[in-house]
Amino acid sequence: MARVTVVGGGPGGYEAALVAQQLGAEVTVVDRDGLGGSAVLTDCVPSKTLIATSELMSDMTLARDLGINFRDHQGDPATELTADLGLVNERVKALALAQSGDIEGRLTRRGIRVVKGTGRIDADKRQVVATLTEGGEEAIDNDAVLIATGARPRVLPTAQPDGERILTWEQVYDLTELPEHMIVVGSGVTGVEFAGAYLNLGAQVTLVSSRDRVLPGEDADAATVLQDVLERQGMNILGKSRMESVSRSGDVVTVKLTDGREVTGSHCVLALGSIPNSEDLGLEEAGIELDEGGFIRTDKVSRTSAHGVYAAGDCTGGFMLASTAAMAGRIAMRHFLGDTVIPMDLKQVAANVFTSPEIATVGYSQAQVDSGEVVADTLRLDLKGNPRAKMQGISDGFVKLISRPGTGVVIGGVVVGPRASELIHPIALAVSTGLTVDQIANTFTVYPSISGSTAEVARRLHHVE
Known part of the structure; x- marks a missing residue:
């Protein structure tokens, strides 16, 4: 049975551990801060939970336009909508801890051993030495190591956080x-x-x-x-x-x-910005190359320059997303354990900015088209003409498709609007599978729907010369 040690319990680490266990390996995860890492405890999950509350506040500003009025307990018109940030943040932290606990429970139920502490590589002995949170050290033998230690906020000498203001x-x-x-x-x-x-x-x-x-x-x-x-x-x-x-x-x-x-x-x-957590891990002693920013260099299957050592997630730089970290971790374990491997194609990564409106993107960008890096047709359609958008009071946003001239193969797209993170998925599918604008245009959409604008852009691109 192959022995795998994962250092770091964020998305890159715990998803790799689950794949390795599924493929028959004996898996140990060395984790310092809690399963899920910063993505679950201090970054992605908390921030998007906070944003979910703020989105509701933003949506409520449209209430009057949609015919909804508020009254106070005496029947007078209510004039102010407020948020209790203390209660909001209590919910944020509780949800993050619960999510972390769910991940740990999932790993332990699958027989994956979780060691609480920090890990460093001892390349000579093919071990990971864990400095335990409860005190002492433990040497863990392994046949492969995955480093998934994440990153932390960058600060400057002239701008030091005090944790209060x-x-x-x-x-x-x-x-x-x-x-x-x-x-x-x-x-x-x-x-x-x-x-x-x-x-x-x-x-x-x-x-x-x-x-x-x-x-x-x-x-x-x-x-x-x-x-x-x-x-x-x-x-x-x-x-x-x-x-x-x-x-x-x-x-x-x-x-x-x-x-x-x-x-x-x-x-x-x-x-x-962010700084990788790549120090004090024994990386350089193990022959693992870092770039000038301290990020771990990896290839398309997550291998580092040291035999049997892989890396995934924010400690490797690039697209610093939970989704890419998880995929890189899965690819690493599939490669090591001999399963079918499809190297990560960053042109297929869908990303989202969780603002109001949201901004979702995938594939080649308008900037790459404008610079001549790629030859493509682009077309943008504003949402203000979409019937569902009118019903919901949406006036800002658009759908943009980028396609190959002649063939119409979709190679990129942008969605700006409410829940753009959900609306980008069919465009991401088109990019990853090589669908054409005609195939999108000829696929039924619900009427009325915001996604109908994606089909409309595709129909209009059919006529682009």
């Missing part, structure tokens, strides 16, 4: 009251998601962006729609503004910009 995105869930004025530094996915969430919950929000628009790495059309919505809702977006330092004096947080301006607020969230 200057916060990383992992620390916001201890807030018991809604910030009066939240300053978010960083306009990438994490920064924009939190900025939008706190705005919808009722806080004043200033977003500090070093670029000329939010989400510089996303589809430009989509980012423009989102920025228009956020500014219309009252967010103060400071474009082309680079943070120099963040400091606190009592209840006031000051963000100093490199051009000399200062922004003051009650709280600040730092969304400055």
Whole structure:
């Protein structure tokens, strides 16, 4: 029986463990913080739970337009909708812990051993040495190792979090009251998601962006729609503004910009990117190559440069998504244990920005088409003409398809709108299976539905010359 040791219990680790056990291996998971890792405990699950509440708040602003009015207990019109952030965060943390417990229960029921502690590789002895949380060490023999230790928020010497008013995105869930004025530094996915969430919950929000628009790495059309919505809702977006330092004096947080301006607020969230958890693991001693940022180098089947050692998830960089981490972990174990392996194709990865509206993407981008990297036809259709969107009061968003000229094979797509994370799936299926715009157009859709716009874009692309 092959022996597999997984270091790290996030999506890349626990999904790899489940596959390895299914394929007959004896599996041990060494985990420090709790099964599910940061994705479940401090990042993806908590943030999207917080955002789910903020989305409901956002949806309620449409109530009057749809004919719904609120009254207080005396029958007078209600004028204010509020969120109790303390209760919201209690639910967030409880749900995260419950999800972590569910994952641990699933592993233990399958006979996977979970060791609580930190692990490092002893390449000479082909062992993982676990420093146990309860004290002491344990040497674990193995035939293969998977490193899935994740990443942590990046901080700067001039912007140190204090856990109270200057916060990383992992620390916001201890807030018991809604910030009066939240300053978010960083306009990438994490920064924009939190900025939008706190705005919808009722806080004043200033977003500090070093670029000329939010989400510089996303589809430009989509980012423009989102920025228009956020500014219309009252967010103060400071474009082309680079943070120099963040400091606190009592209840006031000051963000100093490199051009000399200062922004003051009650709280600040730092969304400055991630640093891999790749130190103190014995990687370099084991002959495992790291890039200049400390991320572990892997090939398309998750192998590192050391024999028998694989890596998956945020510690390898690239698409830092729970879905890609899980897939990389599964691929690693299938490769090691001789099962059928399909190397990961990043062009098939569907990603989503959980804002209001959401932005979902898959495949080749508009920027790659515009730069000439790929020759393709593109077509965008705004949702404001969709009958279901009209019924639901949706006025912002669109569907965009990218297809090969001549053949019409779909190679990319963008959806901007409510639940775009759900609406991107048929486009992701088209990209992964090589469907054409005609095949999408000739597939029945429900009327009325938002997904009908995807079929309509496909019909219109049939006529593109």
